[in-house]
Amino acid sequence: MIITYECNHEVVHIAESANDLDVEFDIRMIKEEHGEQLKQIQQKFEENNVLTDVMFYPYANQRYRVIVRQDYYVDFILALMKYRLLKRVEWK
Numbered sequence: 001m002i003i004t005y006e007c008n009h010e011v012v013h014i015a016e017s018a019n020d021l022d023v024e025f026d027i028r029m030i031k032e033e034h035g036e037q038l039k040q041i042q043q044k045f046e047e048n049n050v051l052t053d054v055m056f057y058p059y060a061n062q063r064y065r066v067i068v069r070q071d072y073y074v075d076f077i078l079a080l081m082k083y084r085l086l087k088r089v090e091w092k
Contacts, residue, residue: 001091001092002091002092003073003074003077003089003090003091003092004089004090004092005077005080005081005086005088005089005090006086006087006088007085007086007087008084008085008086008087009030010030011029011030011031011034011037011084011085012027012028012029012030012034012038012085013027013028013030014026014027014028014080014085019067021069021070022067022068022069022070023067023068023070023073024065024066024067024068025064025065025066025067025068025076026063026064026065027063027064027065027066028061028062028063028064029062029063029064030062031062032062034062034085035062037083037084037085038056038064038083038085040083041076041079041080041083042054042056044079045072045076045079050072052069053068053069053071053072053075054066054067054068054069054072054075054076055067055068077089
């Protein structure tokens with residue numbers, strides 16, 4: 001099953017690429033205040049007991065590199081949807 005999604009381009013730009021067993025996301029927040037949503041997602045994943053599920057690397061100018069293990073991919077996508085960074089998520 002494949003997941004597709006549509007970004008809320010008024011809030012965020014997301015580029016995704018495969019990296020061995022992980023998926024890397026290049027995320028750029030359009031406005032600084034929307035960075036709080038991503039920080040809430042980061043906190044959600046940091047509170048669980050798995051250290052390597054989703055790793056966040058902040059950069060200047062509201063850019064983030066996020067590395068997601070394959071087995072947490074769906075959880076991460078749904079978290080993006082929950083915090084309204086995505087408009088649509090669809091399973092094909």
